[in-house]
Amino acid sequence: MEGILTGETSPTLQFPMKCHPYIQSIIVGLLLLTAFLPAQDEPHTRQESGLPAIQNYRPEYYQAGPNNHAIARDSRGLLYFANDQGILVFDGGRWRLIRTPGNATVRALCYVNGTLYVGAQDDLGYLAPDARGQLQFVSLKQHVPEAQRDFKGIWEVAAIGDTVFFRSYYAVFRWAGGKMSAWKPETLFHNAYVAGNKFYVREHNLGLKRLEGDSLRRMPGGEKLANETFAALWSRENGRLWGITRFRGVWEYDGAAFRQIPTPADSFLHTSLVFHAALLPGGNIALATHRRGLALLDGAGHLLRVTDRHSGLRSNTLNFVYANPQGGLWVALSNGLARIALPSPFSYFDETTGLDENINALIRHRGRLYAATTLGVFALNSGAQPFPRFEQVEGIAHTAWCFLSLPGRLLAGTHRGILTIDGQKATPVRGIIGVTRLLASAGNAARIYVGHYRGVGVLELLPGGENRFRQIRDVSGYILEMLEDESGLLWVGTRQGLLSVRLDENALSSPETPLPAQIIRYGKNEGLPEKAVRPLRLNNTLRFAAAGRVYRFDPAGRYFFPDTALTLPPGDSLTAILRLQEDAHGNVWLFGKREGQALCALWARQPEGRYRWDETLSNRLADPGDIYTIYPEAGGIVWFGGAEGLLRYDPSVSIAGKQAFFAMIRAVRGLGGDTLFYGGAPTAQTARMEIPYRLNSLRFEYAIPAYEQPEKNEFQVKLEGFDPRWSSWQHETHKEFTRLGAG
Numbered sequence: 001m002e003g004i005l006t007g008e009t010s011p012t013l014q015f016p017m018k019c020h021p022y023i024q025s026i027i028v029g030l031l032l033l034t035a036f037l038p039a040q041d042e043p044h045t046r047q048e049s050g051l052p053a054i055q056n057y058r059p060e061y062y063q064a065g066p067n068n069h070a071i072a073r074d075s076r077g078l079l080y081f082a083n084d085q086g087i088l089v090f091d092g093g094r095w096r097l098i099r100t101p102g103n104a105t106v107r108a109l110c111y112v113n114g115t116l117y118v119g120a121q122d123d124l125g126y127l128a129p130d131a132r133g134q135l136q137f138v139s140l141k142q143h144v145p146e147a148q149r150d151f152k153g154i155w156e157v158a159a160i161g162d163t164v165f166f167r168s169y170y171a172v173f174r175w176a177g178g179k180m181s182a183w184k185p186e187t188l189f190h191n192a193y194v195a196g197n198k199f200y201v202r203e204h205n206l207g208l209k210r211l212e213g214d215s216l217r218r219m220p221g222g223e224k225l226a227n228e229t230f231a232a233l234w235s236r237e238n239g240r241l242w243g244i245t246r247f248r249g250v251w252e253y254d255g256a257a258f259r260q261i262p263t264p265a266d267s268f269l270h271t272s273l274v275f276h277a278a279l280l281p282g283g284n285i286a287l288a289t290h291r292r293g294l295a296l297l298d299g300a301g302h303l304l305r306v307t308d309r310h311s312g313l314r315s316n317t318l319n320f321v322y323a324n325p326q327g328g329l330w331v332a333l334s335n336g337l338a339r340i341a342l343p344s345p346f347s348y349f350d351e352t353t354g355l356d357e358n359i360n361a362l363i364r365h366r367g368r369l370y371a372a373t374t375l376g377v378f379a380l381n382s383g384a385q386p387f388p389r390f391e392q393v394e395g396i397a398h399t400a401w402c403f404l405s406l407p408g409r410l411l412a413g414t415h416r417g418i419l420t421i422d423g424q425k426a427t428p429v430r431g432i433i434g435v436t437r438l439l440a441s442a443g444n445a446a447r448i449y450v451g452h453y454r455g456v457g458v459l460e461l462l463p464g465g466e467n468r469f470r471q472i473r474d475v476s477g478y479i480l481e482m483l484e485d486e487s488g489l490l491w492v493g494t495r496q497g498l499l500s501v502r503l504d505e506n507a508l509s510s511p512e513t514p515l516p517a518q519i520i521r522y523g524k525n526e527g528l529p530e531k532a533v534r535p536l537r538l539n540n541t542l543r544f545a546a547a548g549r550v551y552r553f554d555p556a557g558r559y560f561f562p563d564t565a566l567t568l569p570p571g572d573s574l575t576a577i578l579r580l581q582e583d584a585h586g587n588v589w590l591f592g593k594r595e596g597q598a599l600c601a602l603w604a605r606q607p608e609g610r611y612r613w614d615e616t617l618s619n620r621l622a623d624p625g626d627i628y629t630i631y632p633e634a635g636g637i638v639w640f641g642g643a644e645g646l647l648r649y650d651p652s653v654s655i656a657g658k659q660a661f662f663a664m665i666r667a668v669r670g671l672g673g674d675t676l677f678y679g680g681a682p683t684a685q686t687a688r689m690e691i692p693y694r695l696n697s698l699r700f701e702y703a704i705p706a707y708e709q710p711e712k713n714e715f716q717v718k719l720e721g722f723d724p725r726w727s728s729w730q731h732e733t734h735k736e737f738t739r740l741g742a743g
Helices: 266-271
Strands: 002-006 054-057 068-073 079-083 086-090 095-098 106-112 115-120 123-129 135-139 156-160 163-167 172-176 179-183 189-195 198-203 207-212 215-218 230-235 241-245 250-253 258-261 274-279 285-289 294-297 303-307 318-323 329-333 336-340 346-349 359-365 368-373 376-381 389-392 400-406 409-414 417-422 425-430 435-440 447-452 455-461 467-471 479-484 490-494 498-503 517-522 533-538 541-546 549-554 559-562 575-582 588-594 597-605 611-614 627-632 638-642 645-649 664-670 676-678 688-692 698-703 734-737
Touching: 068 329, 079 115, 079 329, 086 106, 086 135, 095 135, 106 163, 115 156, 115 163, 156 189, 156 198, 163 189, 189 230, 189 241, 198 230, 241 274, 274 318, 285 329, 359 638, 359 645, 368 400, 368 409, 409 435, 409 447, 417 435, 425 467, 435 479, 447 479, 455 479, 479 533, 490 533, 490 541, 533 575, 541 575, 549 575, 575 627, 588 627, 588 638, 676 688
Parallel strands: 002 688, 068 106, 068 318, 106 156, 230 274, 359 400, 359 627, 400 435
Antiparallel strands: 054 336, 068 079, 079 086, 079 106, 086 095, 106 115, 115 123, 123 135, 156 163, 163 172, 172 179, 189 198, 198 207, 207 215, 230 241, 241 250, 250 258, 274 285, 285 294, 285 318, 294 303, 318 329, 329 336, 346 645, 359 368, 368 376, 376 389, 400 409, 409 417, 417 425, 435 447, 447 455, 455 467, 479 490, 490 498, 498 517, 533 541, 541 549, 549 559, 575 588, 588 597, 597 611, 627 638, 638 645, 664 676, 664 698, 698 734
8 A cells, every 4th residue: 555645735755564574575473384283193293282272262352243153264364254243354463343234143254266255144245345445345135136135144155266156045146247146945955065166055855956057956866965964065086075964974975875984083973063164284174063162083084182161162162163274273153263273383281181280390201201290290191082181190199399210110209208100109219308309320220319408319229129318418408400420420400509529439338328428519710600500411511501591611620601502692681591401303492581581492403513593482382481391202292391381392293384474554544543544455546545634643553464372473664754764573563653744
């Protein structure tokens, strides 16, 4: 859109609004997904996925009716929802309600070749911009033959090319070439479909009919499903029809007869009232049900997951499901709308899935994932229904801090001591108050270092299942982390600083207690902050995390230096690194804070041995809260546990390619808001606008149709001829200009 302010003797001044280019002149604050779950998958990929992220939109939020019936998307990426009070439009920043005459209920939408067609109660038509570029409903009812105008309501709208079909119970209408045709049923029309560029409609008590030329003809064998409605109907490459019915599962049509196709999900399909279905990229199927929420099937008919009220949806009654090519599934509910982040590399476990309170440590032992929490130890049951859940290990109902996996046994360090876990049951090993860390000695398989609230001790595993524990002399304080280097030197990180401990091996063979050791304390004089320190191993080299930074140790000079291999982005002096963990590929996963905001990021290991900073992970995440443990697995899965539960990240779930997201001017108003100059839909009339000079204070509203956490979208703004430079990146979706000069 181009505009001018006009004065009595003034030339024109153009003021196009732009957004700073981010990717190929595109502004976007996050990446969105378009891939979907694979039909076949590894056990730890599919079976252990948690709950998806869900954005629920309540009626009071979008300011319209609770019941929504259909969803469509235009070529610009704007979303449209058929609502009880009209057509809702969402651009990622604002909602707008377009009403039909008489505020009729809208039940059907179909976007084709630049036009959104609408089916409503007692009306049918399309949306078109007015002189100001604001979309309005345009009725086609006057084109309906007069004898068919009492059609009550339109329930489906479908299209083949520029030909549009509207289905009511009492007629089917075809809009083509500016003319409306109509067909009347013998009984009642009940659901219409387009499959393989053919139009089909089911007639009650008669079965499926197909439009051939200008005639609706019964399909041979169609009477078999005369009283069964398809939630969706598709065409295979071989021309055969197939679809999912509301109560009787999957059926296929070979041109002569329908036959039922058994699937592993038949029990679910027969009892859930499948109201609508969508075929997804990769062959998966999304089902909107009236009883069980949203379900996903793979191409072989396996039930992959169910997302319902227990998972965070507002309702189990879904009328429609739409897969946005930008990523995510939108569902029309009986009491709102929701966007479900599927497919997504992220899933979550919280109190709904059996995990409550803080998660302090994670470990996989004998193929099973365990979580140490404030309330005890929990094991993941990946086979639980309707979704995987954590179940408490019997015998630990108090705070657990750490794990140690040994051949044949799993140890847990807890507030009350050390316990051994066998499946779902724990038994005490040693009563030590506040065990925070357990470390097996690399040089002695029978020696375990035990960090606790008040220092470090040694647990010796003796023959016959016996054990002996002895405290190390002169080591005190709350233990955060321990590591043993190649020489057998024990590095101990505490809340007050760092120590190195070398045990007296002769004393270990005697009954002496507490154990004597050579202890060196490190602090400010050695270049290390006298604060909490965590030793860690990165690229087979010791590193030390302290005061939000990473340090390396020079043993010759006995001094700590900031690690130049792990650097923050240029100019970033605000990020504090709080947790670090290396994965099997040498990448370093981290959690930190930037100006008080949680940050999950990655130092990606490069072939030449350097690290590349990548915070895409955090850009695509809602605030995860404080993270206390990071657990990367060899297969690529990374778990983040903390105050808000457990986050699972699966990078094998494909991320969509770079998409052409363009910032759009959605409205230009007088500063008081009463005068609308431009309503967001470009037309020849709005391509160049003249605005009276006396109205020289304007408000521009803009948006980008990116819907995964739209609150994270950022914009830069520049009014040419007025602003000397681009603004800073901001989340605001409007900009006001006052006292603009004539031009």
